[in-house]
Amino acid sequence: MMQCFNFLRPESTEEACTLIAKFGDSAKIIAGGQSLLVLLKQRLISPQYLINIKDLKELDYINYDEKFGIRIGALTTHRSIETSPVVKKRFSVLSEVERNLASVQIRNWGTIGGNICHADPASDIVPPLISLDARVKVKSLLAIREIPLHNLFKDYYETTLRVDELVTEICIPDVQNGTGVAYSKFSLRRFDMAVAGVAVSITINLADRICKDIRIIVGGVSAVPRRVFESENAMRGNNLAENLIREAAMVASEEVDPVADVHFSRKYKREIVKILVRDVITQAIQKASGI
Amino acid sequence: MELKYIGKNFPNINGFEKVTGEAKYCYDLVLQNMLWGKILRSSFPHARIANINTEKAKRLPGVRAVVTYKDFPECYYGVGGIKDESLIARGKVRYIGDPVAAVAAEDESLAEEAIDLIEVEYEELPAVFDPEESIRENPPAVIHEDRDKYIILGSMTRSIIAWGSRPNVFCHSKIRKGNVEKGFEKAYLVLEDRFTTPMVSHVQLEPHNCIAQFNLNGKLTVWASIQSPYMTIQQLADALDIPHSRIRVITPKHIGGGFGGKIELTAEGICAVLSREANNRPVKIRLTREEMFVCTTVRHPMIMDLKTGVTKDGTITAMEFRSIANTGAYSGIGVIVVRNVGRAFSGQYKIPNLKFDSYGVYTNQTKAGAFRGFGVPQPLFAIESHMDMIASKLGMDPLEIRLKNILREGDTNVIGERMHSVGSEECLNKVARYLGGKSEEKVSKGVWKRGKGIALGNKYSSGGFMGSCCFVKVYDDGTIEIRQSGTDIGQGQNTVLAQIAAEEFDTPLHNIIVVPVDTDYNPLDSMTGSQRQTFYMGNAVRLACNDAKRQIFALASKKLNASPDDLDISNGRIFVKESQNTSIPISDIFIPGGFTPSYLPEGGEILGKATFRYAMDSQDVETGQCPVNGLRRAVAFYTQVAHGVEVEVNVVTGQVKITKFVAAADVGRAINPMLVQGQIEAALSQGVGSALLEELFLDKGKIVNPNLVDYKIPSALCVPQNKDVKTVIVETYHMDGPFGAKGLGEAVITPTLPAVANAIYHAVGARIKEAPFMPERVLSAIKEKTSKNNECI
């Protein structure tokens, strides 16, 4: 059984931040708890206080605005994102990713903020968000700051957040014309966590088929989701051709440093990264081209 | 005569409770004054126990008992006949997970806390994990150095025990038929290959759990989620040194899966001793999912070397087979598994010359035990792969080569049995028909290549010492109550028995009650396993019903003025066969009770009683042969099953998807066709799982994936859609089965592994001889084949 804790129920984000500041290291924030409860049951963590933010309705929203893009409250459930018409229309990659995440039961209760802050390197949602240039709003008693999502991750299951900080919102700018975003993952069973997951956002000049910009993020094979910059550089500014994509995929597979697990070796994981990068770049190009 | 209740799809008689949530499993059972137990387990694979300090644990408030080996009698048990296991480790631990101490406390979390306070000092010993190292004359470690002192029971077991020069080999089973050297000389083609299968877990959804309580006069009562209550009694009697007549086992009506894994003891004996130490309060232990993986029996991993010789037209001339079964730290039922590996050969093909050697070896790992198929799926992987490999080399159709070699009705098999009720041909033909011809080229899109494969499987049902006993009570209102100790672990056993009784008494199913198992009141059954319930208990029920009818007709004959032989019964009325108009209700043979319901004027109750046994030959120890003048029968029956699978293989990642699944099973006669179908469909869970997903990985004896995230079983998206699944029931009518029925609960998953391997071969030309067919393994095989092809060029 879990170690004893006090269950605190702040009624506002302000109050939550006050409690987080007060109890610091001896507290853990619980949203849906789909990841946290596993850690508690295994006694990998034993906080004295659990600060429950699941009921903070003010952090559960999906707002779209042509100027700012989409803002998703940290406590929005995966299921809400999956079924949101505006997400489906504007950020279809997120709908697809959410639809294939875990199981409907987990999606009904687990939150996007919880998933991000758990900092599991195999998270399906993080690589696409990074590729979409997502930013997170981080609140503490003292301040509100905004950081690129990419900078949130420090190590396995570790964020760069200070102990008194709370992620309140994920902001994603609109996807421009000529930009395509795609994600694909490899796992043994369909809904398993990714052995490797690749997200690509590519902006192309439709006229001359030049890659104007690209972001390639590989999840699951390192401590944190990783932008493979060398692979991006291989693509950027060049004419889109089959061998270019293959080259970029090869570079990506060499750039990552996977760790073997019970099911797959390092060599195999590199191979999978290569295949995924190639496939996902191709898918992203198709999306950018309006196909 | 048309059968009214046999061959009909009655809903599962226990289903109502299951779908409403009323069903109580042992997992749900809580008794008054109950304590909760937890077991401290070894963290070393092989070590002496130097010291155990339980003081701190004992002092924790709420703890009522802490036990170590000192509190247990020095007794050993072993279902397979070698009594090499004690309830708790004595002297040394032999695998990571071996019980070392146990605690009973007022609640489960206290018990957990107390376990953490027990201090154990170990002296680590060298350990051995590789069965090929363990089988040597000088293995890195000897696991049972006192084996000469072990009691060995049963002439069968004694005959195959091999306490020879190899200290970790506990048994060696042989079949010798003909002359294999000559057989291979005659062969046009000889293949020789090694095949391996991994350690696999049952993953019953209901974790093992039990409650035990001693009462003041020394009687032990156990409630447990188990398959075979009388086997539990025997094991407890041996392990606790108490008479079996003082042990009562109650199996709550609903059991959340067994698959063979709930036959051997897990925590029952430990709960019993805890209860005794805790002033006879009932103690419950339920295993966590992690303990399920680590500390309950697994399927025997096997290393198999098969050599097959065939003539130019594909007829088998000789086979030579050697297998090493890794039984882990204790032999358990493993002795019988090791012997029964040979049944894969005797149930399948005509083999004129066979040299078969099956070894059972100890290692410092989790104990292996009974698991659906019981030693047969593993060798079938080898045999059925070889059949396809041979077909490929000879340019023959995979169906054709099998039809050429299968045993048919009346044939003599490799151990001298005369085959009866053999469905192989029909099963294979049906599967081939529904699977269709080769996958069309056009459906092999891009990197995904399609291919089809078939395989034949079989499973025997044990005989000899096995027996099933049954009581059938008839009430004055026509209610029929069946009391027996076979368990319904999801296969629908209770429903099948009810249908048989309904047919015997010609009365609607709602008049039949199958009472839950309580060994104080229900007579003995040998085992729910070996797919024997329909055949054995079904027959016992029939016999008991007939005995009950005899008693009824003896009493009714006076009232009806007719000979008992001229009477029959239907819908609660006894009638004279020739004239249906002359009849009396059953109640007429009872007398009014005044203050109570009516009762029987003589004989106490209408209580039909029966034992069903099925005589077998004893096989020769050296050759495995049945005596020439014997019954020509070493098993109760064989059930054949054929699988046909279509797969899609990704040639760049090695991923495999099952796109079509066809199965045909010979069940003798389907008492309840939908229940039979449900069994056949089980291959989509356990068969597909063992082919593509399931493996317990070990690192120096430690299971590194003891959870459902890293040990993966098929989900609803891992299997084809229903339109791509076809199941066929074949009926060959066994002459001694109830209404011709056999069993099929185990046979149904035996051919899946080779069917998938064969389909992969036909898709991408790569032959995989190591299960499961994980993507990396498949990809390696594809690359190896490609490089071989390139070499040839």
Add this chain to the structure above:
Amino acid sequence: MLKERLKIFVNGRYYEIDVDPRITLVEFLRNELGLTGTKEGCGYGVCGACTVILQGKAVKSCLLLALHAMNKEVLTIEGMREGDNLHPLQEAFLNNMAVQCGFCSPGMILSAKALLDENSDPSEEEIRYAIVGNLCRCGGYVKIVDAILKCAEERRRDIGT
């Protein structure tokens, strides 16, 4: 260990019970309310045997603290019956032999109910998506999917859609 007062609706009944804050929803339902129909097969949210419906959505009750269900409505298998009658899904599971050992059945039925309440005409694929978080070891999902499809079809017929 300070207990907390949990206020919760389960199967239409209101309860106020002091609970250990660590207790999960499945433990609360089974141990405090005696509703043992909801099962626990793994405790880590993988097998799905603990599935219940919370505020109309299927959730894994072993991965929810009971306190998270404060002031909320929970439906368990025991609450599925419609008066004296079985819920059509329960009937369908029975009649289509979709129940073998039955340990997965309550969770499976509730996942199916959540699906059909949202989507009265699901495709087979949608059904499999909905139950991918419910593991069955006995049957291979064939009859389970069949039961859900047949139930959906019958309900559409009854409603006349």
